[in-house]
Amino acid sequence: MSVMIERSSAWFERYLVPPLGALASSVYLQAVRDAFIIFTLPLILAGSVFLVVANPPPIPGLQALIAPYQSAILVPFQLSFGIMALFLSFGVAYSLAQYRRTEPVQPGILAMVLFLVATMPVRDITTLTLGEILPFLGGQVLLVAIVIGILTTEVMRWFRGSRFTIRLPKNVPPNVTRAFEALVPTLFLLTLVWALEWFVSSYTYLGMDHQVHQLTLPILLTRAIQPLVVLQNSYPAALLEIILMMLLWSVGIHGMNVVTAIALPFWVSTLAGNAPGGSGHGIVTEPFFHIFAHLGGSGATWPLVIYMLRSRSAQLRTVGKVALGPAIFNINEPVTFGVPMALNPLMMIPFVLVPVTIVTINYSVFALGLVHVPVIMQPFTVPLGISGFFATGGDFRGSLLQFFDLAVSAVLYYPFFKAWERVLVAREEAAAQPEESQVQVRVQAR
Amino acid sequence: MIRVLIVCSWGMSTSLLVDSMQEAAAERNCELSVEALSAGEYVARVDECDVVLIAPQIRHLRKSIEKLAAAAGKPVALIEPFYYATMNGRAVLEQVLRLLPGAQEGKPAI
Numbered sequence: 095m096s097v098m099i100e101r102s103s104a105w106f107e108r109y110l111v112p113p114l115g116a117l118a119s120s121v122y123l124q125a126v127r128d129a130f131i132i133f134t135l136p137l138i139l140a141g142s143v144f145l146v147v148a149n150p151p152p153i154p155g156l157q158a159l160i161a162p163y164q165s166a167i168l169v170p171f172q173l174s175f176g177i178m179a180l181f182l183s184f185g186v187a188y189s190l191a192q193y194r195r196t197e198p199v200q201p202g203i204l205a206m207v208l209f210l211v212a213t214m215p216v217r218d219i220t221t222l223t224l225g226e227i228l229p230f231l232g233g234q235v236l237l238v239a240i241v242i243g244i245l246t247t248e249v250m251r252w253f254r255g256s257r258f259t260i261r262l263p264k265n266v267p268p269n270v271t272r273a274f275e276a277l278v279p280t281l282f283l284l285t286l287v288w289a290l291e292w293f294v295s296s297y298t299y300l301g302m303d304h305q306v307h308q309l310t311l312p313i314l315l316t317r318a319i320q321p322l323v324v325l326q327n328s329y330p331a332a333l334l335e336i337i338l339m340m341l342l343w344s345v346g347i348h349g350m351n352v353v354t355a356i357a358l359p360f361w362v363s364t365l366a367g368n369a370p371g372g373s374g375h376g377i378v379t380e381p382f383f384h385i386f387a388h389l390g391g392s393g394a395t396w397p398l399v400i401y402m403l404r405s406r407s408a409q410l411r412t413v414g415k416v417a418l419g420p421a422i423f424n425i426n427e428p429v430t431f432g433v434p435m436a437l438n439p440l441m442m443i444p445f446v447l448v449p450v451t452i453v454t455i456n457y458s459v460f461a462l463g464l465v466h467v468p469v470i471m472q473p474f475t476v477p478l479g480i481s482g483f484f485a486t487g488g489d490f491r492g493s494l495l496q497f498f499d500l501a502v503s504a505v506l507y508y509p510f511f512k513a514w515e516r517v518l519v520a521r522e523e524a525a526a527q528p529e530e531s532q533v534q535v536r537v538q539a540r
Numbered sequence: 541m542i543r544v545l546i547v548c549s550w551g552m553s554t555s556l557l558v559d560s561m562q563e564a565a566a567e568r569n570c571e572l573s574v575e576a577l578s579a580g581e582y583v584a585r586v587d588e589c590d591v592v593l594i595a596p597q598i599r600h601l602r603k604s605i606e607k608l609a610a611a612a613g614k615p616v617a618l619i620e621p622f623y624y625a626t627m628n629g630r631a632v633l634e635q636v637l638r639l640l641p642g643a644q645e646g647k648p649a650i
Contacts, residue, residue, distance in 0.1 A: 115600030128580045192580045348549040348597045416626045420553065427553035431596050432625030
């Protein structure tokens with residue numbers, strides 16, 4: 095068995111790692127992911143706190159108490175989480191510039207300006223009310239922000255190397271040089287986006303309020319990708335995403351990071367539709383994976399940690415002890431690289447299969463309305479049980495679902511764990527053997 | 541003082557390893573500073589370190605990191621996955637010291 099495992103492990107290393115690695119190494123995906131984590135995640139998490147307070151769980155009296163102050167409590171949410179796309183455009187341009195090894199702040203600022211230009215209809219904007227544009231600065235238009243962020247950095251980089259750059263004598267201070275270098279691409283991009291926006295906003299559309307509105311780039315793009323958002327919120331899409339995540343982790347690559355970079359705009363769009371007061375019933379969102387599938391870390395490995403603590407294999411016991419603390423906060427690198435799950439043909443089977451089963455169960459449960467759909471995002475480190483309650487906007491059945499999934503994971507992992515334990519115990523005994531036989535030889539020689 | 545730069549993914553699990561490495565360094569009376577940065581951030585900081593380590597979950601970026609480190613003249617290695625998993629700071633510190641031939645306990649690196 096040991097030989098078979100090593101052979102197929104080498105096969106995976108050779109044929110599965112390169113394509114998955116190439117996907118994960120895409121500079122654009124990495125820049126988008128960094129931008130999410132560094133620039134918008136804190137806003138999402140902090141903003142969510144105010145969203146939760148403004149929409150408390152259905153406890154009699156509490157809701158009546160909050161109601162008069164609801165709009166006031168929502169202000170910090172609306173100006174952080176609510177306009178996250180603006181900051182994401184900065185983040186994407188900034189992170190991409192870091193990967194491209196160029197100065198990052200200039201493209202970052204320019205991306206925010208371009209995003210604002212793209213968002214406002216071209217007309218007398220002094221008569222525009224904030225309420226009109228607020229919905230187009232947040233979760234619904236993340237793709238616009240990403241495109242603008244990438245465009246800004248790439249165009250600035252291209253200009254810097256081209257003959258269209260203003261060049262100053264060498265003795266001019268670098269800060270002055272930089273300002274002039276940025277001038278041509280800034281003018282070019284500003285004109286481009288503004289002209290495009292002017293063209294788009296010369297058209298109108300009939301809003302949900304039955305009034306005629308000017309069209310803008312984000313509105314146009316939001317409508318264009320709406321079918322994709324709907325498509326993403328389906329069981330096949332959820333299945334595809336979880337399989338990709340776990341295949342990446344199976345070869346030791348941070349799968350959640352890679353898939354998040356692609357899917358987060360859709361997750362957030364869908365989640366925004368579920369927001370308290372909304373009528374949405376979107377299932378495939380960020381908490382659907384982080385909170386309801388990855389129990390104890392990607393792959394739902396919580397039960398393995400418990401099994402390991404009492405294992406007959408010394409290696410597994412060592413890993414179990416280290417893995418226990420992080421598992422409480424849904425961090426499982428010790429499990430992934432210690433058992434190991436990554437590049438281990440035997441453990442890769444449940445590593446993919448268990449989350450797939452859990453996603454299937456959860457999708458059905460949410461679709462049947464047995465548990466309230468996820469409404470808010472939390473840090474993925476919130477422990478099991480608590481996170482299910484908050485993710486669903488205070489539905490205790492959210493926690494029950496997590497514990498049910500945990501039991502499913504425990505049952506499915508058990509036979510694979512036992513088989514792997516036997517392999518390791520055999521290895522450990524084999525490793526101890528030569529010493530004993532040597533001792534025997536010495537005793538005999540005497 | 542040995543300055544180690546760990547290139548990782550989110551820095552969440554790596555921070556546990558960093559603590560363990562600091563403890564191991566204190567035991568050996570060796571001055572150590574460890575910084576964990578993402579694959580985007582580390583680029584600007586390569587010049588300010590002595591050794592570059594790669595966390596196993598971004599193994600796929602190994603080639604590009606090795607190239608960049610080589611250009612900066614810094615030794616680079618992939619952290620042994622099992623040491624990473626068990627947060628074995630002592631073993632990873634050994635790995636660092638092996639990469640720096642001039643560095644001995646207590647003595648400054650290079």
